[in-house]
Amino acid sequence: MSEVNAGINAGINAGINAEANAAAGPGSNAVDGADGMTAVSLHGLSYRFKEHLAVTDLDLDVCTGEVFGLLGPNGAGKTTTIRVLTTLLPLQDGEVRVFGYDVRRDKMAVRRTLGYVPQQLSADAALTGRENVMLFARLFDVRRRDRKRQVDEALEVMGLEDAADRLASTYSGGMIRRLELAQALINRPRLLVLDEPTIGLDPIARGTVWERVEELRADTGMTVLVTTHYMDEADQMCDRIGLMHLGKLRAVGAPEDLKSALGPDASLEDVFRHHSGSTFDEGGGFSDVRSTRRTAHRLG
Numbered sequence: 260m261s262e263v264n265a266g267i268n269a270g271i272n273a274g275i276n277a278e279a280n281a282a283a284g285p286g287s288n289a290v291d292g293a294d295g296m297t298a299v300s301l302h303g304l305s306y307r308f309k310e311h312l313a314v315t316d317l318d319l320d321v322c323t324g325e326v327f328g329l330l331g332p333n334g335a336g337k338t339t340t341i342r343v344l345t346t347l348l349p350l351q352d353g354e355v356r357v358f359g360y361d362v363r364r365d366k367m368a369v370r371r372t373l374g375y376v377p378q379q380l381s382a383d384a385a386l387t388g389r390e391n392v393m394l395f396a397r398l399f400d401v402r403r404r405d406r407k408r409q410v411d412e413a414l415e416v417m418g419l420e421d422a423a424d425r426l427a428s429t430y431s432g433g434m435i436r437r438l439e440l441a442q443a444l445i446n447r448p449r450l451l452v453l454d455e456p457t458i459g460l461d462p463i464a465r466g467t468v469w470e471r472v473e474e475l476r477a478d479t480g481m482t483v484l485v486t487t488h489y490m491d492e493a494d495q496m497c498d499r500i501g502l503m504h505l506g507k508l509r510a511v512g513a514p515e516d517l518k519s520a521l522g523p524d525a526s527l528e529d530v531f532r533h534h535s536g537s538t539f540d541e542g543g544g545f546s547d548v549r550s551t552r553r554t555a556h557r558l559g
């Protein structure tokens with residue numbers, strides 16, 4: 260384990276202990292997740308945009324310490340699911356807990372446990388890498404005396420120490436994504452939520468982003484929940500995946516188990532077709548594809 264990741268690890272553990280103490284105290288609504296096994300639990304989650312049902316009766320548990328991939332074509336309901344569990348959308352139906360905290364009643368406690376990299380660009384091109392991460396340190400109320408050290412650590416973990424004082428506008432797409440990861444790490448989250456972290460990146464940049472996520476997970480035991488369109492990435496990088504289609508979860512399991520249940524040479528694409536009755540490309544409509552393209556264009 261690198262010294263930097265050891266620092267982040269110590270921070271995460273301190274956070275876990277503080278939360279365990281808080282959970283034991285009066286007024287806490289945390290009821291599960293205290294076993295340390297469940298990072299996220301979704302039960303009967305449904306979400307509606309006016310008449311349109313974007314997520315339908317979704318049941319899913321993400322285990323502590325795993326890399327879980329939510330996989331599905333445009334419009335499958337992945338981002339909506341993530342927005343509800345990160346408290347960015349209000350819970351309409353069902354029950355959602357993050358490390359035992361109810362997203363409806365313990366919104367602030369949920370937010371303290373997570374780091375989130377949205378699909379949309381969250382770095383400011385007019386600031387340097389260091390200034391961007393410092394901004395997040397202030398937003399997350401990192402103690403003044405710890406700020407510089409934690410900002411340096413987050414930049415180093417993402418391999419941006421040499422570029423830290425350059426404007427973000429000069430960064431490549433892959434560097435921007437790593438900068439956003441550094442921002443999301445500043446409060447030493449127990450759960451890192453990444454919405455399409457590699458969309459629009461070339462294969463080398465995609466590989467580098469995943470390497471950093473994998474190192475971080477290996478060194479700190481952080482839970483990672485990631486959405487992606489890329490089946491090959493999910494296959495290689497995720498401990499388990501959930502296949503979503505038209506708002507429903509069609510299958511959950513380790514990639515190897517899902518494939519071998521279907522046949523010796525089955526691919527994840529075959530698994531998807533088997534459970535959804537369609538191909539991966541037959542996803543959402545024009546507006547879904549357009550919003551994904553916009554993100555890819557901004558990073559490209």
Ligand SMILES: Nc1ncnc2c1ncn2[C@@H]1O[C@H](COP(=O)(O)OP(=O)(O)OP(=O)(O)O)[C@@H](O)[C@H]1O
Nearest residue numbers: 308313332333334335336337338339340543547551
């Ligand atoms: N703000 C909104 N208003 C109305 N409908 C929406 C809104 N956001 C999403 N939807 C619809 O809800 C459905 C699920 O969208 P969501 O963004 O969750 O899918 P996704 O799997 O994340 O797709 P993508 O990979 O394109 O991001 C889609 O049909 C989408 O058009």
